[in-house]
Amino acid sequence: MGEDFEQVYKKHFAAVFRLTLRCVGRRDIAEEITSEAFLALYQNFERIDTTQLPAWLFTVAKRRAADYWRRMPHEQSSLEGMDPVAPHREPQLSLNDLFRKCSSLTPLHRVCVTLRYVHGLTRSEIAAKLGLSETQVKGHLQYALHLLRNALTGGKEAAHATTEE
Amino acid sequence: MRPPKNDFDPQEQDFLTRVELPSCPEVGLLYSAREGILPNEQARVVTEHLAQCEVCRTLFADMESIEFGTPTAAESLNIRERITRSAPGAFEPTKPEPTWIRKRWWIPTLAMAACAVLAVVLLRQKSDTPAAPQIAQAKPIPEIQIEKLPIHVDPNTLLATRGPGDASQPSPKELVKALSRYQKDDYAAAAQQLKTLATKYSQDGTLRLYLGVSELFLDQNEDAATELLTAKTLNDDGRLADTNWYLAVAELRLKQPDKALPLLHELCEGKSTYSQRACAVESSLK
Numbered sequence: 420m421g422e423d424f425e426q427v428y429k430k431h432f433a434a435v436f437r438l439t440l441r442c443v444g445r446r447d448i449a450e451e452i453t454s455e456a457f458l459a460l461y462q463n464f465e466r467i468d469t470t471q472l473p474a475w476l477f478t479v480a481k482r483r484a485a486d487y488w489r490r491m492p493h494e495q496s497s498l499e500g501m502d503p504v505a506p507h508r509e510p511q512l513s514l515n516d517l518f519r520k521c522s523s524l525t526p527l528h529r530v531c532v533t534l535r536y537v538h539g540l541t542r543s544e545i546a547a548k549l550g551l552s553e554t555q556v557k558g559h560l561q562y563a564l565h566l567l568r569n570a571l572t573g574g575k576e577a578a579h580a581t582t583e584e
Numbered sequence: 585m586r587p588p589k590n591d592f593d594p595q596e597q598d599f600l601t602r603v604e605l606p607s608c609p610e611v612g613l614l615y616s617a618r619e620g621i622l623p624n625e626q627a628r629v630v631t632e633h634l635a636q637c638e639v640c641r642t643l644f645a646d647m648e649s650i651e652f653g654t655p656t657a658a659e660s661l662n663i664r665e666r667i668t669r670s671a672p673g674a675f676e677p678t679k680p681e682p683t684w685i686r687k688r689w690w691i692p693t694l695a696m697a698a699c700a701v702l703a704v705v706l707l708r709q710k711s712d713t714p715a716a717p718q719i720a721q722a723k724p725i726p727e728i729q730i731e732k733l734p735i736h737v738d739p740n741t742l743l744a745t746r747g748p749g750d751a752s753q754p755s756p757k758e759l760v761k762a763l764s765r766y767q768k769d770d771y772a773a774a775a776q777q778l779k780t781l782a783t784k785y786s787q788d789g790t791l792r793l794y795l796g797v798s799e800l801f802l803d804q805n806e807d808a809a810t811e812l813l814t815a816k817t818l819n820d821d822g823r824l825a826d827t828n829w830y831l832a833v834a835e836l837r838l839k840q841p842d843k844a845l846p847l848l849h850e851l852c853e854g855k856s857t858y859s860q861r862a863c864a865v866e867s868s869l870k
Contacts, residue, residue: 428667433654436663444610446659450655450659453663454667461671470729470801471803474771474801484621488623512602513604513638526645530647534611
């Protein structure tokens with residue numbers, strides 16, 4: 420006997436949500452698109468071979484994500500001003516050089532640092548994006564910043580050691 | 585890209601003045617460009633940026649490696665509620681069959697009664713008329729679960745093996761684009777792109793083979809049979825076994841065992857990865 424809609428939903432909804440969140444970067448929009456994809460599936464459920472899933476759902480979700488970027492006001496999806504080599508004041512090292520110097524930073528530390536200092540997200544926005552608590556994000560950033568500043572100064576400014584909680 | 589929010593503490597501000605930071609597009613745009621859902625111009629800009637920006641590439645790789653994006657309990661509930669608002673019956677359990685159907689006690693009873701009546705009729709006929717020739721019962725057509733046909737040529741080496749492309753075959757770039765959809769199990773997008781290429785390069789059997797397989801995954805069996813039949817006339821010996829196997833599957837799905845049997849026989853007689861399966865299906869049909 421074939422799977423019913425609820426079984427299919429339970430099996431695939433998290434994967435559809437994950438893909439959508441990666442494409443649009445906002446959890447509220449990912450929620451909306453995931454529910455739209457499953458609604459489309461429900462409306463066509465009799466006609467769809469469930470062995471085509473989740474590919475069929477991914478295709479619907481990606482089309483909706485494309486619509487999202489198309490609808491996005493120009494200034495928000497604009498790529499103007501992007502310049503990978505734009506220098507800051509008195510720069511000493513690039514962020515990636517610093518990452519290379521701090522081998523004890525984990526991927527999660529680097530993600531928090533990049534989202535905060537390159538993408539300008541607040542701690543609560545990073546927490547929402549990554550599904551963490553704000554306290555966790557604060558801890559990761561403090562630990563990472565301590566190591567990065569040490570790497571910048573060769574350890575001369577390590578006034579107090581901040582350890583990750 | 586968005587302007588940074590000015591909520592940095594003094595340590596952060598100090599750090600920001602000392603480090604060189606790039607100006608990058610939103611993370612979602614990076615993913616969207618990779619998934620091929622951005623308009624061409626925007627995709628080109630993002631892809632070019634990604635090629636130059638090491639910070640973005642590191643972020644991309646790091647985000648792939650962390651547990652990221654699992655919906656929370658509240659989000660799961662919200663999604664379910666949104667669906668229920670538009671389709672109230674979506675999560676309702678399927679109504680059980682009435683007891684008299686569910687228990688099915690009447691089926692064997694009815695069958696026994698039918699057998700008794702048939703026996704009486706046959707016994708009467710036997711005494712009056714010569715035995716009628718037995719009608720061979722049609723064997724049920726087996727259902728074959730298809731496997732994805734692997735891409736035998738590494739898309740990255742296409743340039744070396746296929747050359748730069750000419751009027752009769754797609755360029756490596758076109759083929760890589762279409763096959764990358766196939767590789768990601770996105771058969772709808774793959775079929776669309778392969779169909780466009782197959783129209784443009786009508787003599788390329790490989791395109792039609794992968795188009796046919798994509799259509800089989802989409803359950804578009806008639807279209808698949810048409811493409812695979814064309815592929816059979818175009819493909820050389822190297823791809824013939826693949827073509828025959830998937831064409832046989834399409835014919836079986838279309839309830840055309842007579843068309844599938846010669847293909848299965850050819851595969852069964854030959855030496856390919858399909859030989860054993862083809863022999864088994866062939867014998868089940870005979």
